[in-house]
Amino acid sequence: MGTISREPVLKRIFMVICFAFQYVYILLFRELPLLFYSARKxxxxxxxxxxxxxxGLGKGLAKQFAIKEHAIVCILDINENDGLESVSEIVDEGGQAYFFKCDVSDSESVRACAKSIYSSPELGHVDIxxxxxxxxxxxxxLDLSDxxxxxxxxxxxxxxIYAVKSFVGDMMNRNRGQIVAIGSVCSHYxxxxxxxxxxxxxxxxxxxxxxxxxxxxKNNNITTTQIYPYFMDTPFIAEKQITPFSTFYELLPLDLCVKKITDAILREELYCYIPWHMQFLCVFCKCLASKHIIPAARRLFNFRYAPGEKQLMDAKLNYA
Known part of the structure; x- marks a missing residue:
């Protein structure tokens, strides 16, 4: 079995120089124009x-895609009452939606939902x-349990992972589709x-x-989109009875995030940071981080968790 060796030094230098020119060309003629105009599919x-x-966010996206974008939405959720209520609201407003009870932590449950969608005469192949x-x-x-x-x-x-594995195979066979992952600023810090x-x-x-x-x-036409928002004002946060706080950032309104995420998906963006300048903190500032800079930056931005209204009320009652 033969071995693969590196290219000679001069050739590697030449390759780097060529890539630098290629990078500038792509940046100027393919990426920058997208900042001014990018068609939504x-x-x-x-x-x-x-x-x-x-x-929360999932419901907001479901309503946006079904009602505003006229897509056929399949809601997968472990909570049947919430899922059916979302479907009912969408249908009442003229959209198309279906509910499938699903425990995403159970691979068999996810695969069963995928099979039901594929075999349904009203549904079939999944596009997004x-x-x-x-x-x-x-x-x-130490406080969190095993x-x-x-x-x-x-x-x-x-x-x-289970969701992607359940749907990406059919997308690969069709050589089309889009996979979106809702991340967070916590995906970087x-x-x-x-x-x-x-x-x-x-x-x-x-x-x-x-x-x-x-x-x-694999030279496949499936696109991926990763979403990285700051903390949103959703039941996800409210139920914990805490409010993320920063000197520079406020909780993001849910409707704003829904619109920006939908727009990023329809433009098939690779990454979407909300607000957009969060990318500067998550990517570029991370390159400058050190054991001394990180504590100083944390004091500047003052990321904290403020107690929610219920906790404040309980504290007042206990004090009284």
């Missing part, structure tokens, strides 16, 4: 699957998969009380980037 009557579509279902377990490493870490891993990581949640979001980012490279290697 139509998804009318296309099948959009959303995990965790029964409430939006992986959104997640759980939020907050606490220090079950907390296991649940977070099963839902937030394996749930995404670990934070106090976030050892479980941040860990899971980091993992999804690695999985999606690897999947993207796999599709490039």
């Amino acid at each position: 139509s998804v009318t009557n296309q099948i959009v699957v959303i995990t965790g579509g029964g409430r 998969l939006i992986c959104n279902a997640a759980v939020l377990r907050m606490g220090t490493v 079950a907390d870490f296991k649940t977070t891993t099963n839902v937030n990581i394996l749930g995404y 670990g934070e106090y009380l976030g050892s479980a949640y941040c860990m899971s979001k980091f993992a999804v980012r690695g999985f999606m980037e690897s999947l993207h490279m796999e599709l490039i290697e």
